[in-house]
Amino acid sequence: MNFCSDNTTGVAPAILAALAAANEGRAMPYGEDAATRRFEAKMRELFETDLAAFAVMTGSAANALALACLAPPYGAIYCHAGAHINEDECGGPEFQSGGAKLVGLTGEHGKLDPRTLSEAFKHAGKGDVHRVQPAVVSITQASEAGTVYARQEIAAIAAVAHEAGCALHMDGARFANALVHLGCSPAEATWKAGVDALSFGATKNGALAAEAVILFDRTRAAEFAFRRKRSGHLLSKMRFVSAQLEAYVTDGLWLALARHANRCAAELADGLAAIPGVELRHKVEANEVFVTLPEPALVGLESAGFRFYRWHQGPAGTVRLVAGFDTRPEHVREFVDTARRFCREASRTT
Numbered sequence: 001m002n003f004c005s006d007n008t009t010g011v012a013p014a015i016l017a018a019l020a021a022a023n024e025g026r027a028m029p030y031g032e033d034a035a036t037r038r039f040e041a042k043m044r045e046l047f048e049t050d051l052a053a054f055a056v057m058t059g060s061a062a063n064a065l066a067l068a069c070l071a072p073p074y075g076a077i078y079c080h081a082g083a084h085i086n087e088d089e090c091g092g093p094e095f096q097s098g099g100a101k102l103v104g105l106t107g108e109h110g111k112l113d114p115r116t117l118s119e120a121f122k123h124a125g126k127g128d129v130h131r132v133q134p135a136v137v138s139i140t141q142a143s144e145a146g147t148v149y150a151r152q153e154i155a156a157i158a159a160v161a162h163e164a165g166c167a168l169h170m171d172g173a174r175f176a177n178a179l180v181h182l183g184c185s186p187a188e189a190t191w192k193a194g195v196d197a198l199s200f201g202a203t204k205n206g207a208l209a210a211e212a213v214i215l216f217d218r219t220r221a222a223e224f225a226f227r228r229k230r231s232g233h234l235l236s237k238m239r240f241v242s243a244q245l246e247a248y249v250t251d252g253l254w255l256a257l258a259r260h261a262n263r264c265a266a267e268l269a270d271g272l273a274a275i276p277g278v279e280l281r282h283k284v285e286a287n288e289v290f291v292t293l294p295e296p297a298l299v300g301l302e303s304a305g306f307r308f309y310r311w312h313q314g315p316a317g318t319v320r321l322v323a324g325f326d327t328r329p330e331h332v333r334e335f336v337d338t339a340r341r342f343c344r345e346a347s348r349t350t
């Protein structure tokens with residue numbers, strides 16, 4: 001009963017089957033295979049535009065390589081201070097870009113605010129040779145707080161970014177979870193709202209190891225190809241990564257998997273929020289729940305075999321619970337029932 005993260009999940013059966021099918025016979029290496037062509041075509045169809053799509057193995061690589069394509073070594077990449085690119089990628093974007101600087105901004109509930117961004121640009125020192133130059137704005141969808149940017153919010157950020165001459169990058173490690181919440185098309189949630197490049201996640205939502213960089217501006221595609229090779233993400237047996245991505249978006253699998261995860265998270269949140277002494281930290285709009293419980297209840301849950309991460313942001317007793325495509329509804333109910341029991345006991349002894 002592991003609620004630590006959606007990367008504690010296994011592989012969705014349809015994706016595993018696609019891997020087995022891709023194992024038949026020989027295929028040309030380095031992405032010169034039929035599965036890769038089909039994956040690229042699927043992405044163009046899905047996003048309804050003539051984009052460039054590149055498969056990579058990790059979300060960190062997708063982010064670092066996409067950002068490196070958009071920012072010069074003397075560039076500034078604006079993001080939320082708590083963004084994965086800022087806190088959890090070991091300087092990957094800085095390394096791959098040859099030194100671009102990440103500028104972390106504050107924002108409620110894990111989201112960048114266009115006014116804060118606009119204010120930051122006023123003080124960015126554009127044209128001043130002593131300062132890094134605004135190059136990219138990066139937002140995370142769904143955010144690190146489990147919230148989702150509405151289309152209008154993306155468009156407002158894109159307008160400020162583009163006005164300042166910046167490209168807009170979206171870290172979509174949980175893009176499917178966000179899209180299910182928004183209920184719009186992939187195109188409407190990205191390039192139609194002003195997104196220039198997307199890190200398209202699949203691993204957290206059922207793939208084995210597969211992410212994609214989507215460049216809506218194809219002029220960067222040639223450069224990206226070289227950067228991917230240099231970074232060691234042009235796999236010789238690329239057909240296995242492409243096959244995962246192809247299966248992921250075929251027949252709406254990715255959305256069905258994300259819908260299940262979101263539903264489990266919502267149930268978890270509703271159940272927990274109804275318990276006296278329990279407080280949700282953010283709206284639950286995707287598959288993550290940030291919640292504060294009394295310490296004895298957390299200890300009780302852990303001793304009952306539930307696993308979750310204690311969270312560094314928020315008051316003592318804050319934890320993150322993540323639902324995945326394979327989360328069992330009975331485990332959600334068990335979690336809530338156990339939490340309720342320990343919270344009741346905790347309130348009696350205090």
Ligand SMILES: Cc1ncc(COP(=O)(O)O)c(C=O)c1O
Binds near residue numbers: 057059203
């Ligand atoms: C928002 C976000 N972006 C990117 C990543 C990076 O993915 P990976 O672990 O595959 O490098 C993660 C992983 O936790 C993430 O949560």
